[in-house]
Structures are given as C-alpha cells and as structure tokens.
Amino acid sequence: MDPQETLPLDPEALIGLWEFLLAEGELLWRQAMRPWTTYQIGIILAVFLLAWGLRALIRPRYSDWLRSRENWPKWRLRIGLIVQRRMRMILFVAMIWAAYLVMKELTWSYRSLLLRVVANLSTAWLFIAFATRLIANPALGVVVRYGAWTWATLSILGWTDEAENTLESIAITMGETRLSMWLIIKAVVIMAVLLAMARLMAGASAASIRRNTAISPSMQVLAVKVLQVILFGSAFFIALKSVGVDLTGLAVLSGAIGVGLGFGLQKVVSNLVSGIIILLDKSIKPGDVISLGETFGWIESLGARYVSVVTRDGREYLIPNEDLITGQVVNWSHSNDFVRLDIHFGTSYQDDPHEVRRIAIAAAQSVNRVLSHKPPVCHIIGFGDSSVDYVLRFWITDPTGGLTNIRGNVYLALWDAFQANDISIPFPQREVRVLKDADPAAPVMD
Template identity: 60%
Template sequence: METEIQSFLAAFESFLSTMLQFGRNMLLPSRLYQVAVVLGCFVLAWLLRMWLGPKYESWMRGLDNRPKWQLRWLLVLHKRLTLIIFATSLWAAVGVFAATYQFPSRRYVLVLVATIATAWLFIRIAAQIIRNRFLRRVVIWGLSIYAVLYYTALLQAATSFLDGLAIEFGDFRLSALAILKALVVTGLLLAAARAVSSTSARRIRTNEDISPSMQELSIKFMQVVLYGAAFFIGLKAVGFDLTGLAVLSGAIGVGLGFGLQKVVSNLVSGIIILMDKSVKPGDVISLGETFGWINSLGARYVSVVTRDGKEYLIPNEDLITGQVVNWSHSNDYVRLDIFFGTAYGDDPHLVRKIAVEAAQGVNRVLGFKAPVCHIVGFGDSSVDYILRFWIKDPTEGLTNIRGNVYLALWDAFHAHGISIPFPQREVKVLPGSELQTSAPLATDEG
C-alpha cells in the first residue's frame, strides 16, 4: 500500500511540475502581450456574438421550405457562434503577427490558442452526429481535454500521472489509464457495432425472401455477436486478462441464475418463438382479454398494439405457456359470425337471401368466400339466424366490420319490409277485478 501511495505522489508531483513549467513559459514577459491579444479576441467575439446572434436567429426563422438537416446545422452554428468568431479573430491576429514579426516565438501563444479553439470547434460540430445527449457531452469533453493536453505537450505527463493511479493484486495491476483506454476502445467498438447492426437490420427487414420471424431472429443473433465481440475485444485490446473474467462470470452466473429465472425464461421463450414462427410481427392475436396485432418481438417481451392505441408488453413466457389465438397464423382469412332474428311472419327463404346479399355489399367482406345464412332456432318471439362471412384484414378491426354488416342488414330489412321483433307482454284484466289508478301528484303550481 505504501508503494502505491509513493508511486501516486511521484506521478502527481511530476505532472504538477510540468504544469507549473508550462504556466511559467506562458507568462514570460515577451509573451504577455500575446495573452492580452487572446483576451481581447475573446471579448471581441463575445461582443460580436451579442450583436450578430439576434440577427442570425431572425434570419433562420425567416427561412421557409428548407430541409430539416439544413436548419439543424444552422442551429448548431448559431450555438457555436462565439467560438467561431473567437477562432477566426485569433487566426487573423496570427496573420498580422506573422507579417510584423519574423520569429515564430512572437506568435507562439496566439498559434497555440487558435489551434486549440479550432480543434474545439470541429469537435463540437462533428459530435452532433451522436444522437444521445449524455454520450455526446462525454465525447465533447473527453476530446476537448485530449486536444488541450496534446497541443500543450502535456499529454505524456498526464499519461504518466494516470498510469500511476493503479491498484495491484499480486500480478494483476489496474491503473486509471488502463480503465480509460478500455472505456474509449470499447466505446468505439460498440459504436461501430451499433452502426453495422442498424445498417444490417434495415437490409434484413427489407428482404422479402426472409420470413418476419427469421428476420427478427437473425437481427437478434447478429446484435448479440457484434456487441459481445466489441466488449471482449475492447477489454483484450487494452491488456485485460479474460481468463479471470471468465471464471468470475461463471461464478456470478451460477449465483444470478436462481434470481433471474423469469428473465432467462423470457429470453429462451423469445428464441423459441422466433424459431418456431408461432407468432410474428403483423400477426393478430388474442391472449386473454387482449386483442391486437404484434408490433415487435423483443428479447424479453412481445409488443401488442390494440385498436384503441394501447400497447401491451406481454412476456414471452406467457405466449409459450398460455393459450394464444393467432388469427393470422397460417393465413389472413378470418370468419366472423353475427346473430339476428326476424318475425315469424317473414319468409325465412327471403330473409336468408337478403342477409347474404346485404353482407356481400359491405366492403372488406370477401366475395369468393361467399357469406352464408342459416336458421339456428325458433325463439320466443323470433326466428333466429346466424350470418357467417369472411375477411382478410383482421388488423383493420373486427368490431367495425360487424357493425357495418349489422347496418347493412338493417337497411336491407327496412327496404323489404322485414321486421326485427322484440319481446311483447299483454296485460289482461280478469272479470270482477277493478282497475285503480293513482291520482297525479300535486305540484306547487296547482
């Protein structure tokens, strides 16, 4: 422990002395006027930003019919306007000093600060390709600090200092520099894996020769391979011994296996669903009281969207162990049944004919699978019928097509004088009975 502390103190002392020496070099009497020019350029950039900022913003607001990417980059430049003016004014000052003074030392500070400011500007503009805001900030700050250390020749001292921050366990040594390298390399590899995965996923989903289930399975398998390879290659690239990590992960896996049974079950169920193609994106399913179409298949759950816009996240295990009605498993044809009744005085042959013709005239009802109508019973006050018809687009809804068919039946029966009966009751007054009525209640007006 004492050796580690001494090593850390030595690295910190070396880094601090290097920083102090750099500061003394910057504050030499011959360079103080260059520092003053830098401060003057910064004040000038701030003042010009206060003047140009509102004008630039009003000009952007007046742009019409411009692509979003152009407006986005104009907004990025608006946010970096101070840095742009600062770097431009510094390079202008460098040009003036180069024409005035022959020796490079007379403009060393100006060139150094202008170079760093330009590097910061390009870093902040290039980082806009990163969508995640937190990750974008990490990249901007990390590259900005690296640019400062690199151009001020302090990178070697900072590297030695971070390497001195280490923990040793026998032959194993873990330093802050190794951790930083591992994060950077692994982050770059994960970003590359994500880019390759996104591009490949789009191409796989547009390939109509691959079934939707195999598309999702291929994408999931590719993502696991790419992200896993990026993680382990990143650790190996910076010198981590993966043998100890494998033993440790095995021990942790045994411990977590009992606590994560449901998670593992859902993962395995998801793989089974993708392989046996029992459900796939776009299928219309019923599970309990949930009815909707599958929006996506995840590693842990299936996203089911209902007709009212609700999105249910159903665990994969429920689809394996429960009873699922897949309305479009082998094909998209769905048969629907509706029940109705007519009066006993109406001709049943005519009723069946009118019902079939009415159903055939409704959109979405298939014509080559002709509707049929049958008598199913004689009720108390009506002859009961069942009307069966087929559709091919259950994702468009079932309740609405039933309602349209019922409405067509109503119009057709009304046009042909066919009545739809309802229960009626007769009240008979027996001989010798008296019918009494109650007087109306008195009101305030009465």
C-alpha cells in the same frame, strides 16, 4: 513493506510533477513578459470580441434561414442547429487561423507561437464539441467531451508524458493486479469511443435491414437484435482487451455467474429463448392481429422478453413470450388476412325464409368492408321457440380495423333492410294468467 504497495500515490511522481509545473510556470511567465507575447494576447482578445460581435449579427439571419429549410432531412437540420449553437467558436477558429497565417508571413515564427497554440486548442475543442454530439447519453457525452478536451490540451502543450506518469502513479494493488487511474481513464475513453461507433453501425445497419422488403418483419427484428448484441459485445470486450484486462479470468467468472443466473432467472431465460423461437418460426410478427384469452389487438413490437399488443381501446398489454409459446393464440392474420365473421339472428315464422336469406345477403354486401369476391352466405340453423334462426357469414381482410364495429355495421344494415321489407324480428313473450282457486299473491306463469 514496499511503500509502493501500500500508498495509492507515488510521492516521487508528485514531487516531479510539482517541479515540472514550477518550471513550466516560470517559462510561461517569462514568455508573457515579452512584448510580442503581449501583442499576441491583444490579437486573441480582439479576435474573440470580433467573433462575439459577428455572432450577434449573423445568428438571427442564420436562424431565420434555417427555419425555412422545411424539406431538409433530420440529420442535416441537426447539423445546422449545432452550427448555430457553436457559431461564435466557429468564427473565432476561422479568424484566429487567419491572424496566425498573417502574423507568420509578416514576422518571425516565434512571434506567432501563442497564436498557433490558441488556434490548435480552439480547433481541437471545436472538433470535439461536434464529435461528442454523436453520443446519445448526455452524461456520457459530457464526460467524454471534457476528457477529450483535457487530453487535447495536454497534447498540444506537450504535457502528456508528465500527466500520464502522474496518473499511472495513482494506483491500487490487489495481489498481482495493479489498477491505476491512467488505466481506468484509458478504458473509459476507449469503451466510450467503441460503443459510440457500435451504436452508429447498429443504427445504420438496422435502417438498411428494415428497408429490405425481402426479409420478413420477424426476421428483421431478429437480425437487428443479433447485430446489436454482436456489435456492443465486441466493443465491450475489445475495450477490455486493449487496456490489458485478462479475459480468461473473466470467461471463468462469466460461466459461474451464468450458472447462478440460470437457476435464479429461469423465467427470464425462458422468455428470452421463447422470443428467439417466435422470431425464427415466424408464428407472429409486428402488425398481426391476435387473440390471447380476453386480449384482442394487434402486435406493436416484439421484445426480447415480451410482446407488445395494442387493443382497440388504446391499452398496451406486455405479454411474456413464454405465454405465446405455451398458450393457445389465435392469429387472425397468420397465413393470410382473410377473416370470416358470423352473425346470428332470427325472424318470424310468418316471413318467407328464402326472402329473408336474400335480403340478409344483400344487406351484408352493402357494408364497405365486407368482401364481394368472397360473397356472404346465409343459412337456417334451427327452428326456435319464437323464431326461425339464421346465421349470416361474411369475410373481411382488415382485422386491424376492428371486429366489433364491422359486426355492428352489418347488424345495422340488417335492421334497415328488414324494416324496409316488413320482416319482423320476434322476441320471447310471456302470458300471465291468474287462476280463480289460487292465491292472488302467487301468480302462475305459462
């Protein structure tokens, strides 16, 4: 059996790497023993200490200046904070390049070789530190940062071929598929870069879509979600294709998995499809006021699986999309914001009903949120046992402000108006009489 098929590590590659490291180490030691190398090391240490001291002097003043920039946008403030944290490295890079250029003009080029290598390494490290700040996931950012630093160091020192051969020798063979460490690292790096680019493009495009007032809120949500799926899906498949993964087998596997998930996750798929239907037919959108069963509130956000509804008491209900499609939903602000509310009350038979209606309408019109261009109306709806029954109807345009509070304000206005005009609000009364021949312990109620 071929040892290459059983061992995950190629011994010959390790021997070659060891010989290469010994040769490079011997070369570096000979270089370090030269006088000009010692001078360059001293210059590098002096520049580092100078950068440290300048940072201690500049950073407090820079921090005070940055705090005074209150009107700056967030992205500019974020860059300012990154500069503050990397100030020592920025100063070191600027001064080491200046030292290299001066040494290059004053002496032979080989006498400034170490300065050039350190300048290139520090510049690469500084650029990578800034670039990896774009990655939102902290763990992924650390992996990409140190991975990029390692690769930049190998590239500047000219050790990329040896490192690639060593990583390629660390592999596992499964049938016709050979999975090496180099392939895994390349796939992770490419995928991280593409996902970061996709995230930036998705964020910028989403902000542009949300600023477009010609697109309805529901269509904005749908467009943003479709764009995110396309960008992140494309980044994933491009990364796999770039490292040589055969997507044909992946497509077959995805189809088989999809069939299994279709049977096992019917509710989840139903909610996903229902969410797309809600976004397309625009039946509800963020900001609408809805009632579903005992839940009354306004829509905070539309999700792929559920709709977030916030009630007046601060509770946030996550209602599955399927319930909004199959259930009866009252959308108080679907086609317009006009909402009519009814208030029932009764007055004494001794009060003039014409006067009662006039006073009730005037009381409702005195409340701020009641519309004046759609004036309230008051009607008699029946003659009760102890009162004449009325209904007072009025319109509002801000159901998000609450319904119970506006009803309470109108009731309070009615109470004040009836008290001012001597209109009584009767209530049922009962008279208890005790019959002579009956048991005193068993009163009869009429």
